[in-house]
Amino acid sequence: MLAWTTTPGAPGGLTLSExxxxxxxxxxxxxxxEAFAPNPGDLAALPGAPTGSVPGWDGAxxxxxxxxxxxxxxxGDRVLFLGLGARGWAQRRAVPHATTATAPPxxxxxxxxxxxxxxTSALRALRRLGSILGRRVLIVGATSAVGRIAVxxxxxxxxxxxxxxxxxxxxxALRRLGxxxTHTTLSSVASRVHGTIDMLGGQHLVDAYxxxxxxxxxxxxxxxAGAEEHFPSGAFVxxxxxxxxxxxxxxLGSEPDLAAEMASLxxxxxxxxxxxxxxxxxxxxxxxxxxxPRPSGRVxxxxxxxxxxx
Numbered sequence: 061m062l063a064w065t066t067t068p069g070a071p072g073g074l075t076l077s078e079x080x081x082x083x084x085x086x087x088x089x090x091x092x093x094e095a096f097a098p099n100p101g102d103l104a105a106l107p108g109a110p111t112g113s114v115p116g117w118d119g120a121x122x123x124x125x126x127x128x129x130x131x132x133x134x135x136g137d138r139v140l141f142l143g144l145g146a147r148g149w150a151q152r153r154a155v156p157h158a159t160t161a162t163a164p165p166x167x168x169x170x171x172x173x174x175x176x177x178x179x180t181s182a183l184r185a186l187r188r189l190g191s192i193l194g195r196r197v198l199i200v201g202a203t204s205a206v207g208r209i210a211v212x213x214x215x216x217x218x219x220x221x222x223x224x225x226x227x228x229x230x231x232x233a234l235r236r237l238g239x240x241x242t243h244t245t246l247s248s249v250a251s252r253v254h255g256t257i258d259m260l261g262g263q264h265l266v267d268a269y270x271x272x273x274x275x276x277x278x279x280x281x282x283x284x285a286g287a288e289e290h291f292p293s294g295a296f297v298x299x300x301x302x303x304x305x306x307x308x309x310x311x312l313g314s315e316p317d318l319a320a321e322m323a324s325l326x327x328x329x330x331x332x333x334x335x336x337x338x339x340x341x342x343x344x345x346x347x348x349x350x351x352x353p354r355p356s357g358r359v360x361x362x363x364x365x366x367x368x369x370x
Contacts, residue, residue, distance in 0.1 A: 063150030064116070064344055066109045072348030073106050074149075079114065082147070084154035089132050090125035091141060091155055094169035096148050097360045098344075099177045099205075100284055103352055109146075116148025120163070120172035121363075124152065132157025132319075138165055140326055142176040144313035149344065151363055161322035170360045172326055174333045178205035179325045180318055182257070184310060185279040186213055189255035193218035196251065200224045200268055201259030202234050202242075205358055206281060208334055210257050211237045222249060224264075237332060246271065255279070262287030265307070269295070275304040336360050 067075040084090050096119030109115055120140045123133045133139050140163055141148075143155040163172050185206075189197065197214045201207045202223035214221045215238025223239035224246055225231065231242035243249055246264060252273040258265050261283030268278050269291070298304070312318075325331060335357025339347070344361050347353070 061151040063114045072345035074345040082154040086128040088154040091121045093363045094121040095173040097173045114147040118142045118176035120169040127157045133162045138163045140172040161319045163326040174358045179209045182206050182209035185257045195254035196220045198222045198253040198256040204259050260285040272305045278307045280309045
């Protein structure tokens, strides 16, 4: 079968190569991959990946063989999957059934491929904030894939959603998704918040922590700003107005019961994933070489299967 393999010096650091077919373990299903949407974490991991390895965490497709242990999706099921052991940028992959969710038969693989990492990350992050009904929740990097989902889920949960996104032209869309305040920078957020989900890191994380009310929490989900965090002296000294604040993070691959939640998110027709920019998977390396631009929404690559039934 064909798969993208890491190749130092090649465009995008990848080559489309013939590789061995996957050999599923008893707890794994074999999936014909139909689409995948590279995540920032996928791209960040490329430089350190062993030569000849197949990258790619998540995607969507059709089950070709059920798991030998009898659990999980059945043959022919349409699924979305998450496997942080990578090997997703391939025509077929083996993936644990614990992180493979059955999707509605009519669901489009391109849409499903945008959900596993971003949607489950947003949901699990919001859960860590506890009850957010009537509370101010700050989403930093709100136009990212995770941010868009977080805005929607927080608004559904009754939060007063404060969205921060650099491009003011996209604020109207964030308000349609449920944000009640929109800001281009954290400096214009005037009132403290119960919790924050931060996708950017760097100074944004420092400033988000300073905006917490007593007992509030920042969930650090990303570091796309590419900068270090430097907290001022005394930032962690508590007084009656700052006590009990915290910063935390989590590893999605260690989270339990992901399949059920991915299935629920896949079936949620009201959940907006934004514009999808579908492309042939043969364009992947050049897209990465060009800096992985996203001019019109989430870029999704359709995997070709010349011998697949029509």
